[in-house]
Amino acid sequence: MTDQVFFNRDLSWLDFNHRVLLEAAKDHVPLLERIKFLSIYSSNLDEFYRVRMPVLMALDNFSTGNEDRNVFETAKEKIDGQLNQFGTILKEAVIPALEARKVNWIYNKVLPDAVQEAVAKLFFTDILAHIAPVHLELDETSFFAENNKLYQAVILTDASDNERLKFINVPSDVLPRLYSVKAEGREYIIFLDDIIRQHVNHLFPDCTLRGIYNLKITRDAELNIEDEQDENIIAAVEKELARRDYGVATRFLCEPGIPLRHLYRIVYALNLHKASIVEGGAYHNLKDLAGFSLKDKQLEYPEWPAKDAVTLAAEEKLLETMLRQDIMVHTPYQNYDLVLRFFNEAAGDPDVEEIYCTLYRVATTSKIVTALMTAAKSGKKVTAMLELKARFDEANNIKWASKMKDAGVKIIYSRNTLKVHAKVALVKRKSDSGSQYLGLLATGNFNEVTARFYTDHILFTSNQDILKELEALFGFLAKRKKKPSKEDHIDFEQLLVAQFNLQSKFLMLIDREMEFAKAGKPAAITIKLNNLEEKILISKLYEASNVGVKIKMIVRSICCLAAGLPGQSENITVHRIVDRYLEHGRVFIFNNGGNEEIYMGSADWMNRNIYSRIEVCFPVIDPQLKHTVREMINLQLNEIAGAEEQQPRSQEAIYQML
Template identity: 50%
Template sequence: MQTVLFDRDLSWLSFNYRVLLMAADPKVPLYERVRFLSIFSSNLDEFSRVRLPALLALHQLKAEAEPAVLPAVQREISRQLGVFGEIFTQQLLPALRNEDIHLYHNEPLQPAHHAAVRDYFYTTAMGFLQPVFIRLEQPVEMFLENNALYLVVSFENDEHAIVNVPSHALPRFLALPDQHIIFLDDVIRHFLPQLFPSRKVTGCYSIKVTRDAEIDVDEFSGHLLQKVENMLVRRELGLPTRFLYDASMPDTLRDRLAAYFRIAPQEMVAGGRYHHLRDLADLPMPVRNPAFTYPKQVPARIQALEAADCLLDTVMKQDVLLHVPYQHYDYILRYFNEAAIDPDVREIYVTLYRVASGSQIVNALISAAKNGKQVTVMVELKARFDEANNVRWAKRMKEAGVKILYSIPGLKVHAKVALVKRRRGYRYEHIGLMATGNFNESTARFYTDHVLLTAHAGMTQELELLFIYMQTGLPPARYQFMQFTHLLVAQFNLVDRFTALIRREAEHARAGQPARIVIKLNNLQEKQMIAELYAAADAGVEITLIVRSICCLVPRKGIRVRRIVDRFLEHARVFIFHNKGEEEIFMGSADWMNRNLHRRIEVCFPIYHPQYRREVKDIIALQLADNTNAVILDSQIVNIPVEKQPGEEDVNAQQAIQAYVHTL
């Protein structure tokens, strides 16, 4: 029987639309609503760079086996952009004005601001401008940079020029007196006559090109580090996937520009006057009002760890489970810092996928190497859009004496694990760290994740086995002798174990026993795992899913799917199998996507400690009780707000978890 699935791209767009609707929610603080517009725009830019190229290629090939997804995707993007414009112009701009904050939006410059704008144009902006006259009847004469902003200027006598908007070098917004704000684009627009003094401007329209980011490093020869550096250069020269233009542009000019820049019709997208609105995240706040942003939340401290002289000693006695950002990330930094200076620590192993630009963790690893410890770091150079940062840190660590392992051929290392080996007499203590999110103290402020610190002999020994494997780089098939009993490791046992756990629940249901599965993921797309869930639901298993982003599973009898979009980005992966009341609980790095299960090294780990098992179940229960920001995904891929029952109190999961964690 064919497995019925949602299209992954339409599912992702459904998620991004939920992000967009947060900007329309009056319960969300004003500047946070503006920030959600920025997140929506940033997400859509990445979608255009990563997913649209594949859809365009399939469309051009007219592959009969593929449904006509591209037109549906383009219609949905167009619809969402219309909603974006309505929220921005009809809701947020008036809301800002009600707070005496005025963002210029396609309107004349007030005389009181002319001097300030004129001074900024001549002393700052003008030095970054590169006006270029173009002949639309000639072959292409210039290259439009990826995601850069440009103004197409029309003159009398059918002349045209293109002017860059240097938002990469200058702030996108200029704060003016009387709590007014103006786009950099409009600063340039107001002074086009001065930029082209001998010509009469008849029109000005914004454009932006997004280019394909999916370039395979295997195209390049040589060492992987050099391959990635070459790929970074090539990426910015990728083929166009989206040509965003001002919808007020005359059709004739639009078509001539498309021909001039060799843009296919399906790559043309009508937009508003302003593009690249991810920059709204940097909108100045001339009125400092605490009500404009989320109230500051102080992460909880763990008293036992605060009182401990040595975190590593504490972990040797008992596991530690952290829930960030509700609890302090400082304990993770302390794990690496203590390992770096402890004279008895001899070896440190860690995987790095996305690293903070000023990473304290990497600096601790560099210090450890300089302190004479053997430090081995698997740096994933193919972490999309973080490649340059990872290359930079890899070079710095290597210069300091850190042993750097680069990506395994054909695989990405997405696991978030570390291992410290400490000498005690004639033996070694193993202290492991396993997480659902990256070792990144920057994103840890707004990504919800779980981190386990453990000295469990079985888990830490299996972690050491995994690091031995990663140092060889040989295919997993050469390591069938590796037996992972506690850890679930993609390429070895992860898919088989999850499949067995689902089927066991189905067997319990068929035997008339209670059978339940609760799974929280970022993305659910892998066809075989979805088929297993369908079969389990058909057998009578009660399945509840919390899926933030892509969900290709179609909800049906026995399977409920909900989505939570709120202040923090829900990032943790949690798996709970009822097992006749003896639950098995796992966490880890692996979403159920083709790439995660079949083309990556992932690690999921069990939660054994009774207290932490209770905490995990309590946190998941609060997320399942959310009736303010949670939505139910229906069979038409629509987000349906959770209905609050009569007399039921409001439950916001993230606020409730924050309060709960402070009681632990």
């Protein structure tokens, strides 16, 4: 393993985010969608600074290993180059394209006379009440700049020509970031920042304005939670959430041109000594472009109405249909309503006695959780494995935990050392022959909102062998152990479960393909993941490549595997897809001498997924479902990077196929 080449996970992720940015540069992508990709790029980068940059800073300071040295500086260089490209795409492509449609986006320009009256009205009626100036003295330490909030540093001189430095907030958390003003037959898109800048003299009438600069501070977002008993864990998470926005500053983003003496004065006053000082563009928090105020359906992707995976007769029950056949829903191409129906039917079916479900990222207004609460209120035994530590969804999950408990749902919280990332649900109902199981096994969260733009796969099955293993897993989860012990041994034959058999089973499946290759028989592996980092599994793929196994991979984001290297990975190709939907499904296909085996599930091949989470992968057994999955993957493998315009993009092709 020491001679093998692995890419750095964080630099690989930055390459993925760059790929997101490149979508905004493509002329064939609808204009408003290009603006959304700029927003997604910016939002992704903010999270990177909150979550990963603190790690890279620490490694840069303390690591002596060659692998970790200089990654921090390399990451900064990559980001700087990408931000320059971001500005170029915006100013030289997106803004001119808007102007051609009589939409003037005022970007780093003086507001034209035509909008002055309307802008003044906005400032005095909507904006002024939300602005609170702060004076920064040299010894000022009481003011705390909140995480990812926008501020402006205002440099003034008073009547005695003394210099003053003021800080004012840009209230984009409570007001629109972008305003639309119509004047003289054109539409003007104006930043909230510029409306404030235009009227800042009103805030300081006795001073002369010398300069005004946009600023933002990004803070470490990691939560430090010790393992707690059930009654204490919510309090522990809430305590850490309250502290999250007060974490150590990791980035101080400033507008170009601010005089150095004032820059260092701000650094001293706001205790930003450990932050990376980054000179950005004229505007920050461009994730706010997601709320771009122009509305025009012609500038968006054409609608793809979700299709029905299966058609049920008026009186036909989904649960009864599942007893006859497996069903698979491919979101967002197909309608997620079938998942909602599963939970609703289970809640209302008098024969259903027990319902079990894992919940990771719950929708803000969740119909699924509502169904679980209804089932509990009607006397059914309902158990929800709720992950409180799903990053940036903690507060929403806490809210639902309280509501579910009040409704009678039994809540199981995972230990801090063992997150539950599996996406599974189990229904147990009585029948003439005894207990009968029905279940859902998915690659993505039970979340009806993200199902509209995440590509995922949900298997509806009554396979009793699979579901009895799922019941055994829920029994283990109820114990809330840090790790499985010998007493917790479960013979998983159908399911691949992290902490039990997932890694060993994948290694065995790769070994089997290697044996076919050594025997001179066709051997192939196709894997689709969000992220690929774990070195034992990557090394096994390298070994397989070296004996002739043909390996095709689709890896959306982090990829530490170096493909196409002689003597290491010459039989491996890696493909990345960025399109209108977020690729989220995990699929594993092993040729198996022509009798393909297909698995799907929640597990990426990251260290965290393999070693510190409960993940579930499941077999796809039904021949027709296997055929459909294979066809979907083939369409994506056939999409040639850089040639999207010469052939149908894979997501459109999949939509047409289903």
